[in-house]
Amino acid sequence: xxxxxxxxxxxxxxxxxxxxxxxxxxxxxxxxxxxxxxxxxxxxxxxxxxxxxxxxxxxxxxxxxxxxxxxxxxxxxxxxxxxxxxxxxxxxxxxxxxxxxxxxxxxxxxxxxxxxxxxxxxxxxxxxxxxxxxxxxxxxxxxxxxxxxxxxxxxxxxxxxxxxxxxxxxxxxxxxxxxxxxxxxxxxxxxxxxxxxxxxxxxxxxxxxxxxxxxxxxxxxxxx
Amino acid sequence: xxxxxxxxxxxxxxxxxxxxxxxxxxxxxxxxxxxxxxxxxxxxxxxxxxxxxxxxxxxxxxxxxxxxxxxxxxxxxxxxxxxxxxxxxxxxxxxxxxxxxxxxxxxxxxxxxxxxxxxxxxxxxxxxxxxxxxxxxxxxxxxxxxxxxxxxxxxxxxxxxxxxxxxxxxxxxxxxxxxxxxxxxxxxxxxxxxxxxxxxxxxxxxxxxxxxxxxxxxxxxxxx
Amino acid sequence: xxxxxxxxxxxxxxxxxxxxxxxxxxxxxxxxxxxxxxxxxxxxxxxxxxxxxxxxxxxxxxxxxxxxxxxxxxxxxxxxxxxxxxxxxxxxxxxxxxxxxxxxxxxxxxxxxxxxxxxxxxxxxxxxxxxxxxxxxxxxxxxxxxxxxxxxxxxxxxxxxxxxxxxxxxxxxxxxxxxxxxxxxxxxxxxxxxxxxxxxxxxxxxxxxxxxxxxxxxxxxxxx
Amino acid sequence: xxxxxxxxxxxxxxxxxxxxxxxxxxxxxxxxxxxxxxxxxxxxxxxxxxxxxxxxxxxxxxxxxxxxxxxxxxxxxxxxxxxxxxxxxxxxxxxxxxxxxxxxxxxxxxxxxxxxxxxxxxxxxxxxxxxxxxxxxxxxxxxxxxxxxxxxxxxxxxxxxxxxxxxxxxxxxxxxxxxxxxxxxxxxxxxxxxxxxxxxxxxxxxxxxxxxxxxxxxxxxxxx
DNA sequence: CATGAATGAGTCTTCATTCAT
DNA sequence: CATGAATGAAGACTCATTCAT
Numbered sequence: 001x002x003x004x005x006x007x008x009x010x011x012x013x014x015x016x017x018x019x020x021x022x023x024x025x026x027x028x029x030x031x032x033x034x035x036x037x038x039x040x041x042x043x044x045x046x047x048x049x050x051x052x053x054x055x056x057x058x059x060x061x062x063x064x065x066x067x068x069x070x071x072x073x074x075x076x077x078x079x080x081x082x083x084x085x086x087x088x089x090x091x092x093x094x095x096x097x098x099x100x101x102x103x104x105x106x107x108x109x110x111x112x113x114x115x116x117x118x119x120x121x122x123x124x125x126x127x128x129x130x131x132x133x134x135x136x137x138x139x140x141x142x143x144x145x146x147x148x149x150x151x152x153x154x155x156x157x158x159x160x161x162x163x164x165x166x167x168x169x170x171x172x173x174x175x176x177x178x179x180x181x182x183x184x185x186x187x188x189x190x191x192x193x194x195x196x197x198x199x200x201x202x203x204x205x206x207x208x209x210x211x212x213x214x215x216x217x218x219x220x221x222x223x224x
Numbered sequence: 225x226x227x228x229x230x231x232x233x234x235x236x237x238x239x240x241x242x243x244x245x246x247x248x249x250x251x252x253x254x255x256x257x258x259x260x261x262x263x264x265x266x267x268x269x270x271x272x273x274x275x276x277x278x279x280x281x282x283x284x285x286x287x288x289x290x291x292x293x294x295x296x297x298x299x300x301x302x303x304x305x306x307x308x309x310x311x312x313x314x315x316x317x318x319x320x321x322x323x324x325x326x327x328x329x330x331x332x333x334x335x336x337x338x339x340x341x342x343x344x345x346x347x348x349x350x351x352x353x354x355x356x357x358x359x360x361x362x363x364x365x366x367x368x369x370x371x372x373x374x375x376x377x378x379x380x381x382x383x384x385x386x387x388x389x390x391x392x393x394x395x396x397x398x399x400x401x402x403x404x405x406x407x408x409x410x411x412x413x414x415x416x417x418x419x420x421x422x423x424x425x426x427x428x429x430x431x432x433x434x435x436x437x438x439x440x441x442x443x444x445x446x447x448x
Numbered sequence: 449x450x451x452x453x454x455x456x457x458x459x460x461x462x463x464x465x466x467x468x469x470x471x472x473x474x475x476x477x478x479x480x481x482x483x484x485x486x487x488x489x490x491x492x493x494x495x496x497x498x499x500x501x502x503x504x505x506x507x508x509x510x511x512x513x514x515x516x517x518x519x520x521x522x523x524x525x526x527x528x529x530x531x532x533x534x535x536x537x538x539x540x541x542x543x544x545x546x547x548x549x550x551x552x553x554x555x556x557x558x559x560x561x562x563x564x565x566x567x568x569x570x571x572x573x574x575x576x577x578x579x580x581x582x583x584x585x586x587x588x589x590x591x592x593x594x595x596x597x598x599x600x601x602x603x604x605x606x607x608x609x610x611x612x613x614x615x616x617x618x619x620x621x622x623x624x625x626x627x628x629x630x631x632x633x634x635x636x637x638x639x640x641x642x643x644x645x646x647x648x649x650x651x652x653x654x655x656x657x658x659x660x661x662x663x664x665x666x667x668x669x670x671x672x
Numbered sequence: 673x674x675x676x677x678x679x680x681x682x683x684x685x686x687x688x689x690x691x692x693x694x695x696x697x698x699x700x701x702x703x704x705x706x707x708x709x710x711x712x713x714x715x716x717x718x719x720x721x722x723x724x725x726x727x728x729x730x731x732x733x734x735x736x737x738x739x740x741x742x743x744x745x746x747x748x749x750x751x752x753x754x755x756x757x758x759x760x761x762x763x764x765x766x767x768x769x770x771x772x773x774x775x776x777x778x779x780x781x782x783x784x785x786x787x788x789x790x791x792x793x794x795x796x797x798x799x800x801x802x803x804x805x806x807x808x809x810x811x812x813x814x815x816x817x818x819x820x821x822x823x824x825x826x827x828x829x830x831x832x833x834x835x836x837x838x839x840x841x842x843x844x845x846x847x848x849x850x851x852x853x854x855x856x857x858x859x860x861x862x863x864x865x866x867x868x869x870x871x872x873x874x875x876x877x878x879x880x881x882x883x884x885x886x887x888x889x890x891x892x893x894x895x896x
Numbered sequence: 897c898a899t900g901a902a903t904g905a906g907t908c909t910t911c912a913t914t915c916a917t
Numbered sequence: 918c919a920t921g922a923a924t925g926a927a928g929a930c931t932c933a934t935t936c937a938t
Binding site: 476556560562565597598600601602603604605606607608609610611612613619621628629632633635636637638639640641642644 | 700780784786788789821822824825826827828829830831832833834835836837843845852853856857859860861862863864865866868
């Protein structure tokens with residue numbers, strides 16, 4: 001009954017099994033015995049490859065996350081601050097739509113871990129959000145955005161808004177529109193930070209940007 | 225040693241004890257035995273008044289929340305949409321600062337409960353957020369806010385932003401400024417929804433809206 | 449199937465069961481499940497009364513030991529240093545003969561515990577050995593014993609000798625005579641410390657002491 | 673990666689690794705995986721050369737012990753029963769000081785093994801202690817020692833005394849003086865068994881013996 | 897009503913030993 | 918011979934819930 005697999009294969013089997021179980025039951029309720037069963041090994045085997053439950057779970061999250069990051073195609077050079085902002089938010093929302101279990105795991109459970117800030121996850125996530133901050137900073141530097149509103153708060157509103165928007169979906173209790181949400185969030189932030197005066201020049205810019213967004217939508221992005 | 229208390233007194237003793245323990249240890253780590261101890265009763269007694277652990281905890285949260293709502297002084301009639309918006313956000317932030325344990329409990333733990341939407345908590349919370357929505361709706365109706373951005377998203381950005389902003393504080397890992405945060409969030413939302421300089425933009429907006437409708441029809445699969 | 453006993457009765461049942469198991473299997477190999485079985489309860493019940501395995505075991509040892517100390521009849525005022533010494537040694541040997549399991553537990557296992565010195569056991573044991581030291585000290589003070597031999601070493605020889613003497617018995621691999629052993633140990637110590645015929649030896653002793661002091665000074669490195 | 677070593681080399685590597693681990697962690701806490709790691713082999717390999725954990729550990733102890741015995745230089749013909757006794761005790765104490773890990777292993781752990789008496793260790797140890805017994809017997813035969821005290825008990829007091837004396841040191845909780853302890857133990861035993869009458873002849877002998885001991889000390893023994 | 901003793905089903909974790917390759 | 922993956926049997930400890938008194 002004992003099959004010998006190379007270390008890598010076994011590890012990936014266990015990680016895959018763990019991923020499944022976590023996706024189904026969540027962090028706290030996932031049980032080592034279940035994972036072992038599903039990976040076709042006994043519990044002890046898991047402990048050959050992973051220090052303990054927490055270690056296993058963190059590795060699951062990291063692998064998952066890295067896989068996601070790798071899959072994200074490089075930005076298709078959309079023009080204009082608004083459009084780039086919209087695109088980044090769109091991607092985050094799309095990821096959540098595609099990977100609700102991962103998101104739920106990271107957002108709702110792993111992040112509550114006292115050691116979260118010292119995990120590699122934290123760094124990965126930071127890299128993921130840094131892009132938005134850079135974009136906002138550039139906007140301020142170019143004069144497109146006001147300098148009078150702390151960007152940290154804008155960032156929190158973006159990510160917090162995304163989380164709230166998708167909350168029901170993540171709990172399998174509702175749905176959300178990726179496009180509509182991306183549009184609305186991007187607009188509120190863009191307009192909220194924008195330096196446009198009363199002269200009417202800015203609204204034009206914004207209208208052009210929205211037209212470009214429509215063009216984007218008409219050019220269907222390959223589905224992941 | 226067995227004191228016979230009226231049902232109400234007993235229940236409130238237990239609720240108070242539970243609240244303490246939850247505030248100290250959090251939902252998952254709160255233990256029935258602890259609560260019983262602190263309430264001066266015995267584990268079995270708790271089960272006479274509460275179905276089970278979850279039931280007890282929900283009742284704790286509800287009581288807590290109602291107490292808070294009752295304590296909130298009626299709006300001191302500040303004038304102007306922006307000021308009222310800012311005031312409501314300020315109150316929420318201030319509540320978090322004053323009651324981190326309650327907030328942590330509801331935000332991070334209770335809300336994850338599968339049955340959250342069917343709890344009275346959900347309704348209470350809805351009442352708490354409804355004010356914001358009403359304000360935003362009034363803004364739209366009076367023409368102060370644009371009608372082109374879904375208000376649900378704005379609401380999510382407000383509450384999501386608040387949560388993100390206060391996350392570190394709730395985890396005892398950082399701090400936040402109530403005033404600065406309230407200001408910034410209110411500004412972004414207000415400016416983000418505002419119809420400033422709408423006279424010059426309207427024709428363009430209308431044109432854009434028509435194009436969007438066309439794009440929608442052309443998009444082969446239902447938009448997400 | 450669930451019988452309700454008063455706390456005290458249940459505790460004593462568990463302690464008794466634990467004592468049995470420890471006596472049979474020893475500290476390390478005693479298993480909670482076994483003890484529970486024998487006490488007629490489930491494992492969880494044990495944890496209602498005892499913090500953990502170590503706690504239970506220490507309580508067993510203490511109870512056992514106190515029981516022993518209580519049973520020891522008050523000293524029957526034998527006269528003379530030698531006779532009193534012999535009597536104390538005899539009692540220790542007799543205790544070992546009567547309670548091999550306890551002795552094995554304390555001597556061989558509990559004493560190895562890193563926290564042994566902070567246990568009440570340590571104190572109890574100290575009280576038990578203090579009598580011997582007092583006796584030896586009195587002997588020195590009265591001039592019956594020489595002051596030139598450290599009493600600590602004599603004490604170690606007594607207790608170490610007792611342990612060695614009874615080792616095989618404790619391991620159920622041999623036997624020993626309480627009387628013969630008590631006699632011999634007492635004699636060696638008594639004669640070993642005795643000042644007999646000191647009058648002729650003194651001048652020489654003093655000369656030797658001076659030489660030793662010189663030797664000390666000449667010894668290049670500090671003596672171990 | 674698999675190097676093919678001659679059987680002997682492999683065995684000695686494993687033994688060396690095991691010795692290290694035992695010295696660091698003790699018998700119970702030494703783990704096969706650790707030993708394999710340190711020996712540069714894999715767990716399974718160990719089982720090719722050793723029946724099981726116990727077997728390995730016994731072989732470690734034996735090898736260690738034999739090495740020690742081999743290192744002990746032949747007695748440098750010190751004169752007089754007292755001095756020879758003192759020297760032998762001194763050597764045992766010195767060995768403990770030099771090799772606490774080995775001693776702790778043998779004294780506290782291996783010796784508790786039910787099969788200890790059938791191990792070669794037991795025989796080795798017997799050889800080690802036999803010298804003392806021979807010396808004591810000679811003392812009795814020459815009339816220097818009394819025949820009325822069982823020598824077995826004297827032997828137990830010597831070794832038991834040594835163990836008690838060094839107990840704290842072996843538990844890393846204290847220290848002891850090799851010289852002082854050797855002196856005191858030897859004196860108690862010598863005087864305890866001695867046949868010296870009241871005529872004053874004996875004290876002279878003893879004084880001479882002590883002088884010789886001083887001479888020994890002034891002739892530094894090569895350090896091991 | 898209140899007690900609080902008792903339950904018992906988990907859960908994680910450890911490690912000596914085996915055995916397919 | 919050597920590898921090292923896999924086994925599997927323990928074992929300590931937790932805690933919500935029940936129920937005899």
